[in-house]
Amino acid sequence: MRIRFTKMQGAGNDFVVLDETRGMLGLTAAQYRFLADRHFGVGADQILTVRPPSQGAAEGVDFQYVIHNADGGEVEQCGNGARCFMRFVREHHLTDKDTVRVETLAGIIEPRMSEDGRVTVDMGPPIFEPARVPFDTAGLDPQPDGSWHTWHLALGTHADSAIVSLAVLSMGNPHAVQVVDNVDTAPVARQGPQIEHHPRFPQRVNAGFMQVVDRTHVKLRVFERGAGETLACGTGACAAVVAGIRLGLLERRVDVQTHGGVLTIGWEGEGHPVLMTGPATTVFEGDIEVPELP
Numbered sequence: 318m319r320i321r322f323t324k325m326q327g328a329g330n331d332f333v334v335l336d337e338t339r340g341m342l343g344l345t346a347a348q349y350r351f352l353a354d355r356h357f358g359v360g361a362d363q364i365l366t367v368r369p370p371s372q373g374a375a376e377g378v379d380f381q382y383v384i385h386n387a388d389g390g391e392v393e394q395c396g397n398g399a400r401c402f403m404r405f406v407r408e409h410h411l412t413d414k415d416t417v418r419v420e421t422l423a424g425i426i427e428p429r430m431s432e433d434g435r436v437t438v439d440m441g442p443p444i445f446e447p448a449r450v451p452f453d454t455a456g457l458d459p460q461p462d463g464s465w466h467t468w469h470l471a472l473g474t475h476a477d478s479a480i481v482s483l484a485v486l487s488m489g490n491p492h493a494v495q496v497v498d499n500v501d502t503a504p505v506a507r508q509g510p511q512i513e514h515h516p517r518f519p520q521r522v523n524a525g526f527m528q529v530v531d532r533t534h535v536k537l538r539v540f541e542r543g544a545g546e547t548l549a550c551g552t553g554a555c556a557a558v559v560a561g562i563r564l565g566l567l568e569r570r571v572d573v574q575t576h577g578g579v580l581t582i583g584w585e586g587e588g589h590p591v592l593m594t595g596p597a598t599t600v601f602e603g604d605i606e607v608p609e610l611p
């Protein structure tokens with residue numbers, strides 16, 4: 318099957334974007350993996366699909382937003398992708414609105430195109446109940462830490478064992494954030510997979526490593542569920558700033574320096590949504606022959 322795609326990136330987190338507003342492509346997980354493959358396909362961290370609102374969607378919803386990780390698994394939310402989604406629907410004349418309401422597995426989000434070309438997204442409120450992350454706390458005691466608490470988890474085998482202190486929360490997708498002294502020397506490659514696949518995360522988890530520069534600036538690296546370390550993770554930046562605010566380390570508006578660029582995150586506290594602002598860029602358009610892969 319020959320399909321049209323758009324390659325996009327938000328702070329270096331890169332995407333293949335597919336337009337299914339005029340008909341479904343019916344791709345399999347293996348075909349999503351093919352599109353994401355950096356040698357045999359186009360190459361991307363995630364595949365984003367633009368669809369009309371689902372049957373029974375809430376009033377006023379403009380689009381549905383479907384996200385698959387590079388490993389082919391469908392996931393609930395993608396922050397950098399939401400900004401690229403907004404740029405895509407404008408550039409492809411699927412809307413002339415400055416703000417759209419978008420239905421995701423995690424609920425409704427509202428991306429808004431700013432004058433300066435950056436995009437701001439209302440990502441909805443963070444979720445802290447472990448069962449809703451999901452995170453299995455059986456036999457674990459929360460560790461008092463600032464105005465909140467973290468969880469001490471043992472990683473690895475005897476040879477390279479470590480106890481990490483994780484702030485666990487959901488932005489619709491699961492995140493486990495630890496504060497480190499220096500992101501450049503943090504053991505992302507070793508601990509990232511150990512955290513992602515830790516048995517206490519039944520749906521796996523995105524592993525964040527945050528260095529607090531000052532109360533309004535952090536550096537962040539994220540080993541993403543289903544994609545590995547990416548140059549930036551939008552929901553990861555939201556989760557890290559929310560955790561830092563609740564740990565008493567950060568103000569309510571923070572610049573997050575990632576390897577791929579800067580995201581600005583704001584959160585006014587409990588019951589409020591997290592607002593994320595950052596870049597969204599179209600890299601190129603293309604066509605590709607997708608093999609039949611059941």
Ligand SMILES: N[C@H](CCC[C@H](N)C(=O)O)C(=O)O
Pocket residue numbers: 330362363386392393394395396397398490491523541542543544547549550551552553
């Ligand atoms: N790997 C994530 C999905 C993509 C999130 C990230 N690319 C973002 O910008 O939020 C997960 O499995 O939950």
